Amino acid sequence: MFENLNERLERSFKILKGEGKITEINVAETLKDVRRALLDADVNYKVAKTFTDTVKQKALGMNVLTAIKPGELMVKVVHDELAALMGGKATEMKLESTPGHPAVILMAGLNGAGKTTMSGKLALMLKSKQHRKPLLAACDTFRPAAMEQLRVLAEQVAVPCYIEEGATNPVAVAKAAINHARLNGNDIVIIDTAGRQSIDEELMVQIRDIKDAVNPDETLLVIDAMIGQEAVTTAKTFNDRLEIDGVILTKLDGDTRGGAALSVRAVVDKPIKFIGTGEKMEAFDVFHPERMADRILGMGDVVSLVERAQQQFDEEEAKRLEKKIRKNKFDFNDFLSQIQQVKKMGNVKDLAAMIPGVGKAIKDVEIPDDPFKNIEAIIGSMTPKERENPDIINQSRRQRIAKGSGTDIQEVNRLIKQFDQTRKMMKMVTGMGPGKMMAMANAMKNLRR
Template identity: 50%
Template sequence: MAFEGLADRLQKTIQKIKGKGKVTEADVKEMTREVRLALLEADVNFKVVKDLIKRIKERAIGQEVMESLTPGQQVIKVVKEELTDLMGGEQSKIAVAKKTPTIIMMAGLQGAGKTTTTGKLANLLRKKYNRNPLLVAADVYRPAAINQLQTLGKQLNLSVFSLGTEISPVDIAKQAVEHAKKEHHDYVIIDTAGRLHVDEHLMDELKQMEESVNPDEVFLVVDAMTGQDAVNVAESFDEQLNITGVILTKLDGDTRGGAALSIKAVTGKPIKFAATGEKMDQLEPFHPERMASRILGMGDVLTLIEKAQEQVDEKKAKELEQKMRSMSFTFEDFLEQMEQVRNMGPLEDLIGMLPGANKMKGLKNVQVDEKQLKHVEAIIQSMTKEERLNPDIINGSRKKRIARGSGTSVSQVNRLLKQFHDMKKMMKQMTNMKKGKGKGFKFPFM
């Protein structure tokens, strides 16, 4: 998860104050000192940290906290609200043109993942918002960028407008907009030339393009792993162009998180999207409040629900619930569920969105072994349809055949069968608990 080091440190600091019936000024000073160190270690801009700590301290020592019945909880509420405000307060959406198409220019340094992000953004607009975007290959200085965008377009089944490398990027952008109008594309996303540094010639070219096509959004694509440098890049670009928002890439990497926490405060430009992985569906709208919740260990249930809604078929979900209630859940259903959950993203990221997951025994810093999941899949796929529907018929000789077919051992097959049996037993107990029968099932970690 992004902000891992920062999250761990902030959560430890806040736990000390959480249950306190009375919070003294000394407690607040100690907490804010730890928060300050955690933010500086995360490479958050020094001035941003200073201002944030000042606001937290003023509010935490004020009447709203000191006279509260739960001062410890109130302090956490203050820290969460201030972190949320620091990252922009609320989600900043794409500015949509009154008359189609909506034009988006993508800018950024080379290596920030701009071309890939252009494809991801188009994919998101089509899948989540049912739009018809046109990708524009306007990086004439790097032929590989044009090829890359065309490959992405083919992979995602999206239209790509390209005129090669002999025409100026400004003319390409103008012709692309005209083409989009004729072909009824409602979004035009222009992939401009990446640069190794803030280059005057290329900046002039971007300014000309901005003047000629009058984009509704100019997104700066920034690598979150560059930390404080990301903020400096954003400032430099904003001096030359009318940057309207930032897209952070590599937010899933070993990043200290300083860029996301500083960029809005320093530049005034909102973070609009964040890339949370390398796959083409791993770009998400940036929600400051949800990110603050995750940093403070409060989970991110709303994003988890949205991911589930995108991947889970509602009719199938109801059928599955009925099967669970009637104890007719089979290995066929299990295999289908595994596929749907995997489509939602890396399992450790999903677990990190659960409130309090960081405090649950065995869930903190959990690393899901994909190899293990593949073994489970292989074992189920090596069963006959009859065996998947009725695992009770799997005897010794069948187990040997399944183990051979899946490249696993009989003990691994036995373990999966036992886990499946235990899971069905747990479902029965939970169903009985809902009906008010028995004492109800207790999870091992509760």
């Protein structure tokens, strides 16, 4: 995410390295390179020019900070302006529902942007994080496959889906879905609408008719971040006709340029509310401009990493695990459970990039999509007794496990060694007294700052 832009900005800041102070000449030279980096990242030209003009004005007005190196000062100014450019802070949805009157979210966008998938991901987020009771409504009567796709996604996230087979009037379907929600206790209705390969009058009229009929609380436009400047044009056209409330950017995990994320807010004056960051249904996040600015500048994103970990945290499971660790009973079943929790947090390389400094270090390192595949295969080839009693796994058992998992004996030996080290480390941590644990907690808080 934003790899190319990050590299270009780093090179730009090096112009100021070794300079004694901020001057109009060295700032102009640096920002000329910054502007080129933004344009190469597919940022709108006017947005890039206004951005660098603002940074120049603020940087030159801060020469009094003599204790700060010019390069560090420029990074600070650019960071703050990047966050401001993307909206400054996260924008919440305004969803007011009362018994019998569900809130309504209208999803709009072109075909291929990921609108139907984002509808499912949004439903999962509202259900799991906000404890709401969403209903998905299939109102794309233009493309029958969209109804089936939404049905499958609804089953994956365990959310009800309203479908009228053979329906041709999306307005009638939307109204019926809202009535269905009223009768069945759903407090949010997410309406998935039709898209087209490109913007046309029929599409805009249809979505406008649905909006006028249901008066949604939120109208969200789904945009593919990988189409660059075209994303901004699409957002502007939809906003002119629909008056959208916010944007969902998809495929941000595959966009190394990032121009759409930096331009949409400035051009359309509507907030980016959510981003899609991967293929899994859980790969859907609230958009935090300041955290995104951190990531663009290679500073990591520890806060988001901690939040993802907390989402997978089960207090009762943690207490059970602590008891087992204290008694030195931590086994391969527990080890496998921990791996599965990490996998739910998202792509491993993406998670590692959230740790300051790590993203740059692993930039050229090939990390497979499922780095735990062999580990899971090895544990899966163990007998229940071996999983519960790792100490009984002798050489002959290791050979059998290697053969059964399709791996070699070296991989099995390596995993068992790593498991033993993990078990010792976890026992040592749980054996810490309250004072040491408090010191560790304070250290983590300071790291997050």
